Amino acid sequence: MKKLFICLFTFASLFSFDSRAELLDKIMAIYDDQPILLSQLKRIKANIPARRNISPQIFSKAKYSLEELAQMRIRSKLIRAKLNEMGYIVSDDQVEASIKSTEQRLGLNRAALLNFLKNNDFSFDEYFELIRESQEYGLFVSRVIQPLISITEQDIKNAYYQKNSTNKSLSFSYNLVDFSIDESALNSAQVKALKPTLVEFQQNGVLPEAYSTVSTNELGNLTEDSLIGPIKKALASTNEGEFSEPISLGGSYHVFYVKKKDLVESSDYLDKKNQIYSELFQKAIESISDSWFNTEMEKHYVKTFF
Structure with a gap:
């Protein structure tokens, strides 16, 4: 039944024409029975700068291809499915509380926030859902990925040495x-x-x-x-x-x-130790997350059309 729905939805989306037979929208990816449309991806692509400003942990680059954005949407859905499985659900109340906390921290009222979003071509609904996804991503990293990461003192020293191998004072x-x-x-x-x-x-x-x-x-x-x-x-x-x-x-x-x-732990090493740890931790998040997503995709119906 699910496959029949997907086929019908795909057919309807791919062959929706006006009187001049112009293509109105197109399915670019499917996650289980959830289509990801071309219009959705183009909308995200149009306001990447605002998204980077609001959620740099998710939107870390200045530019994304439509295919990259489709993969990001799929990953977001995989994260939500895993968190739901673990009993973690980010509710509307939690999102609203986070938004109010941000307003207080920045000294903004809701009207000022809405004006900021409007000036950045970003609707409040889009902002609301991006805050939800940011919270979900934070939970995903802390509850799923971080327990798989191990960075030793020797790892930090090796990384420091690689960066400073020509330094004769080492x-x-x-x-x-x-x-x-x-x-x-x-x-x-x-x-x-x-x-x-x-x-x-x-x-x-x-x-x-x-x-x-x-x-x-x-x-x-x-x-x-x-x-x-x-x-x-x-x-x-x-x-x-x-x-x-x-x-x-x-x-x-x-x-x-x-x-x-x-x-030997020089003062320069001690000064840079925390920074190096953060860099290694971020690389580990990316590497382990990639492996985790590849494994999880095999448990779902995922298809892209690029």
Whole structure:
């Protein structure tokens, strides 16, 4: 019955003509039994600046294609369906309370708000529903997406290092294991294969005969200031949980396994830490939300016509 309704609605919308056979409207997408019309998308597209001003968390870009807007409408409906399933319903009273709170915060009365909306080609009904969708989006992020996000201290430090990798004032502390072998025991090809051989050894515990004299030394926790230049250089491009490239020291080849690599918390790092966390959090919201929407769409009848 639902499919019959969709077909009839599609037919009626696609073939509604006046006496000059002009197309009046068109279905651009369908979510379950709810059509999304071309006129609706064009209306949203016409007042994107006002929408960005009112709800930047939803309308984060200056321009959107009609297809992007259709996807946004579908996502809004998916969010509402999920919240309803969880027992969260944003009522008219909640929306009205939010609008009154905004008026008080900005020192506006209802007449001033209506005048602002009129000047921005935005009706009060559109504003009301956008406030509802903004509240729903906030609930969606806090109740559905945020519990799936994990950002560690190390994630923040890694991001800071990537942004400031050319900054010579950066300093690290390490926990290292030194793997060494006498230079006379290896030919040039075997030296080149030393690092990948140790990676395999870490996985299977087996060392080829040519590397049987490799010795290990737990160096423990070290500051960067305590390391000599060649070791600093080898470790600069080596991440935590990786082996360094071989270096020659005192008649032996050395490869260092980095058990731990911590950025020493400078004042600059501490100043930027919260900002970096916010950036990582926003990226995680976008990435996890995309995966969530793709999964949820499979539970509904969703079709677009672009």
